[in-house]
Amino acid sequence: MNAIRVRGLKKAYKGHQAVAGVDLDVARGEVFAVLGPNGAGKTTTVEILEGHRGRDAGEVSVLGDDPARAGRVWRSRLGIVLQSASDAANLTVHEAVRHYAKYYADPRDPDEVIELVGLAEKAKSRAGTLSGGQRRRLDVALGIIGRPELVFLDEPTTGFDPEARRHFWGLIKSLAAEGTTILLTTHYLDEAEALADRVAVLAGGRIVAEGTPQTLNGRAHADATVRWLSDRGYQEVRTSEPTKVIAELSRHGELAELTVTRPSLEDVYLELIA
């Protein structure tokens, strides 16, 4: 059974069609990324899946239940990592994690979770004194304390410095390695590429492409660009047979600054949402 199954999902706000017929399947244990520009319907879709928002039409099943009707037990199987919370500012990290652990039937050990998200040294600090990256890691700790089967991460690394992002990715990978299903929305293509088994691109409330980050929209089979430096400056050839082209060229000697590139995920993405 899939962790998430969505068919024909629609949602409009005051005449604006935010989600216009989305189909989605996320397998258990998969890391799935939803990409898309602002206003594409990412957050609305995720909030419907979380049971925080109603829908106008369509079938939705999350962990086998309809989020619009599911109860406490269903909720205890989910973990939601908030995007911009500043709550619990006057509690210490340890107090906050320990408190949220009480809501669940079989929570993880608070100290272990704090260790896992890399906040052990900050366990006795008030949440309000944490840096942006540390605060988001606390949000992850609160999101996974209940041992969830499915975790929602809505733009988790917005505003992170590069090092904090790499740390964060490691944390998400370790969760995925434990078999947790993860649904991630992000603006960062490198993030999707580093973390996701599959990605979907949402634009104008519809999914315009879906696949692995490596093959999205025929990326793996797209023409390669061979580039090198000659006496007349940089030369470029677009070809479906780069090996052949290089063999041909190299007969005349060494090629300076030779590169072979295929469209990056970002190139494919920008083409899709254009």
Added chain:
Amino acid sequence: MTAVATLPGTFSLGLSRGATELREFFRQKENLIFTVSLPAILMLLLGTVYVKEPAAGQMFAASMIGAGIISTSFVGLGMSVVADREDGTLKRLRGTPMPFTSYFIGKIVLVFVSSLVEAVLLMAVAMLRFDVELPSTAQKWFTFGWVFVLGVISCSLIGVALSSIAKSTRNAAGVLNLPYIVLQFLSGVFISQAVLPESLRVTGSLFPLKWVCQGFRSVFALDDGYAVMEAAGSWELGKIALVLGAWTIAGLLLVTRTFRWSNTTS
């Protein structure tokens, strides 16, 4: 699903929320200064001006306790719910298996403890500085108890209901403080209701504050003869219970109809 049986109970989670709410509340200096201490400070300031004889001290202290618990319940709780909506607390809680009722039990614990601390502080000031005497009979303490409980609950509910109107904490300070300050003048806290024009007296009498203060005056009055100073000439204990009870039911209905988990519409 075996987890059904093992998810923690609504009431015990409510108490656990209450403990966490109190911890957060008492760690914030602005709460300690404005919510908990302000009524005691006002008692000290205004008491020095108004209180010329023991009987007046008793009456003024009673009214200030009334005004104080409305400050912790109506203003304080309303503000804390708005803050919970603004900083993501409510959004986070909604994503957990915690029942909504537990959140509410936690808030009730917070309001009762903060109101009690505020009232004890105020009474301490009144006793030390103005020689105010505590109620002497069990019956008076019983009246004090039910007026306190009904006052806190009804005003908490109205505060939470009004918090749904306010979009931000900045906004909420106005939405909640304006009626609170105006009502203190119309409800016999600073000025006796007996001297107010009919229209203002009737307006004040529509809201809980007047009835809470009148209830407390009946408890602290040196003898029941002071009831003649009330607008109606008697303590009207039955009517106090009726009005506060009605506001509790109205508040409950308003909260269940208007409560919002977040500032965005769904």
